[in-house]
Amino acid sequence: MLSAVTASFPNGIGLGLRFDMARRFLDEQPDVAFVEIHPENYLRRGGLYRELLDRTLQRYPVLTHGLTMCFGHSSPFDRDYLHDLKRFLREVRTPWHSDHLCFGGAGGVFAHDLLPIPFTEEALTTVVQRFTEARDALDVELAFENVSYYAAQSDDPLDEARFCVEVLERADAKIMLDVNNVFVNSRNFGFDPRAWIDLIPPQRVVQMHVAGHLVRADGLRIDTHGEPIPDGVYDLLEYTLRRVGPRPVLLERDNNIPTLEELLAEVRRLEAVYERALETTGAA
Amino acid sequence: MTTLPPLEELQRNALDTCFKRAPTDADFERLGDAKRWRVYRSMVRARLRRVNEAALPRTRRALGDAAFGELFSAWLDEAPPRTRYFREVPMGLLEHALPCLAQDERPWLADLARYELATWRVKQLDDREVPPTSDLSFDRPPVLTPALELLDVGWSVHRARKTHDYRKGPFHLAIYRSRDHRAVTMELNPLARDLVKSWRGGDEPLTERVRRVAEERNTAIDQGFLESLGAMLADFLERGIVLGSRA
Numbered sequence: 001m002l003s004a005v006t007a008s009f010p011n012g013i014g015l016g017l018r019f020d021m022a023r024r025f026l027d028e029q030p031d032v033a034f035v036e037i038h039p040e041n042y043l044r045r046g047g048l049y050r051e052l053l054d055r056t057l058q059r060y061p062v063l064t065h066g067l068t069m070c071f072g073h074s075s076p077f078d079r080d081y082l083h084d085l086k087r088f089l090r091e092v093r094t095p096w097h098s099d100h101l102c103f104g105g106a107g108g109v110f111a112h113d114l115l116p117i118p119f120t121e122e123a124l125t126t127v128v129q130r131f132t133e134a135r136d137a138l139d140v141e142l143a144f145e146n147v148s149y150y151a152a153q154s155d156d157p158l159d160e161a162r163f164c165v166e167v168l169e170r171a172d173a174k175i176m177l178d179v180n181n182v183f184v185n186s187r188n189f190g191f192d193p194r195a196w197i198d199l200i201p202p203q204r205v206v207q208m209h210v211a212g213h214l215v216r217a218d219g220l221r222i223d224t225h226g227e228p229i230p231d232g233v234y235d236l237l238e239y240t241l242r243r244v245g246p247r248p249v250l251l252e253r254d255n256n257i258p259t260l261e262e263l264l265a266e267v268r269r270l271e272a273v274y275e276r277a278l279e280t281t282g283a284a
Numbered sequence: 285m286t287t288l289p290p291l292e293e294l295q296r297n298a299l300d301t302c303f304k305r306a307p308t309d310a311d312f313e314r315l316g317d318a319k320r321w322r323v324y325r326s327m328v329r330a331r332l333r334r335v336n337e338a339a340l341p342r343t344r345r346a347l348g349d350a351a352f353g354e355l356f357s358a359w360l361d362e363a364p365p366r367t368r369y370f371r372e373v374p375m376g377l378l379e380h381a382l383p384c385l386a387q388d389e390r391p392w393l394a395d396l397a398r399y400e401l402a403t404w405r406v407k408q409l410d411d412r413e414v415p416p417t418s419d420l421s422f423d424r425p426p427v428l429t430p431a432l433e434l435l436d437v438g439w440s441v442h443r444a445r446k447t448h449d450y451r452k453g454p455f456h457l458a459i460y461r462s463r464d465h466r467a468v469t470m471e472l473n474p475l476a477r478d479l480v481k482s483w484r485g486g487d488e489p490l491t492e493r494v495r496r497v498a499e500e501r502n503t504a505i506d507q508g509f510l511e512s513l514g515a516m517l518a519d520f521l522e523r524g525i526v527l528g529s530r531a
């Protein structure tokens with residue numbers, strides 16, 4: 001079961017607050033269920049970003065999604081960061097916080113990207129330990145996001161889902177299920193994305209992401225968050241919602257940000273998918 | 285699958301391969317899926333390059349893509365980013381590149397980069413933690429906005445924008461964040477620069493600071509001085525550089 005806090009957050013389709021669209025978005029205040037923000041963009045920062053955040057908090061429920069905690073990191077946590085983050089999460093009143101199942105640096109150096117971890121017992125132990133430590137320090141419900149990855153980490157690509165399930169169980173964790181990432185990986189590594197979704201215990205899913213991605217000339221799909229959502233991702237979202245039930249679903253768009261009208265048209269299409277999926281489960 | 289080294293070593297190797305100037309085939313192969321780790325290397329570098337170019341657009345144009353790319357590669361190879369805040373990444377690049385820029389035959393180049401980065405930083409500085417403030421009083425310590433950078437440059441890099449025919453200085457710049465979040469640059473005379481510098485931090489009342497700076501500059505505190513000081517303080521209060529006095 002979802003906890004009371006988790007269950008009380010508005011379900012439906014939300015948008016990420018991104019600098020390129022934020023001012024118009026906040027001037028017009030369109031109906032979206034929630035707004036997702038990256039704490040790293042606001043921690044220890046004033047100026048325009050802070051003003052945009054304050055305006056967002058006045059109007060929308062906010063969810064937080066970190067970029068640099070990276071549960072697969074093998075270096076120890078930066079205590080100052082956890083301290084600042086904890087304060088920030090309280091300030092924006094997020095019911096949970098999520099970050100990625102990957103690593104983003106080593107030995108104090110940051111790649112500023114999401115790099116893949118092998119699906120090994122050693123990595124599992126690291127992730128479970130780090131996840132638990134972060135949740136204790138932040139004192140908030142914590143979820144990890146499954147990432148898109150490009151370098152094979154196992155002979156059987158469904159090992160990624162099995163790895164996620166192990167983390168969920170061993171750390172009593174939640175997952176921020178990125179449907180686009182499952183789709184991208186399924187095309188890059190040749191597996192059935194529904195089989196991947198089927199392995200995840202529905203009650204562990206707190207939130208979902210959907211996005212578009214780039215298909216390179218050589219066929220490799222890259223999770224750019226810079227394209228419209230393709231039909232395959234809409235279909236997989238519908239399938240996942242039927243299985244999991246109503247959850248907050250975020251449209252991620254970080255690059256090539258289109259006009260607000262185009263973004264909202266995507267939100268409305270997602271809402272239609274959402275309604276349809278939940279009608280058939282009777283959960284809407 | 286190839287057998288991988290322990291996680292920590294694998295992650296260090298991965299970062300090393302992304303950042304070193306000329307990784308070998310063996311560097312990629314020890315990560316497992318060599319072909320795709322090449323994709324990671326180019327993605328990581330492209331992203332970092334973009335933020336540096338966004339922070340230093342005029343410096344990049346002045347240098348040209350190849351020379352900028354050379355500074356970028358040297359930085360990643362020798363002193364890769366150690367900040368988790370993406371917006372602070374260019375600070376690391378500049379710190380590393382500055383000695384090299386200072387050697388350039390264009391004597392204004394390092395100043396241009398320092399100036400661009402100061403304006404980049406001013407737009408972000410956290411100004412939420414200021415002490416409680418009351419109306420400005422000479423008997424109490426002044427409170428300045430934390431969103432302020434004082435920068436001395438040898439050339440007028442803050443004036444020309446497209447051409448590089450800068451005037452020789454020195455110029456004492458105060459770059460602050462306006463209420464509508466722009467970075468605004470003011471030129472200060474040496475006395476005003478010293479005054480503003482003396483107003484940051486500390487517990488001394490404003491009078492003491494003014495007296496000390498006037499003394500160091502051999503400036504008499506006469507009617508003219510007081511009038512200029514009054515006008516300067518009024519202007520700085522209006523701009524939000526001086527916030528008032530500590531309550």
Ligand SMILES: [Fe+2]
Pocket residue numbers: 145178209252
């Ligand atoms: Fe995502």
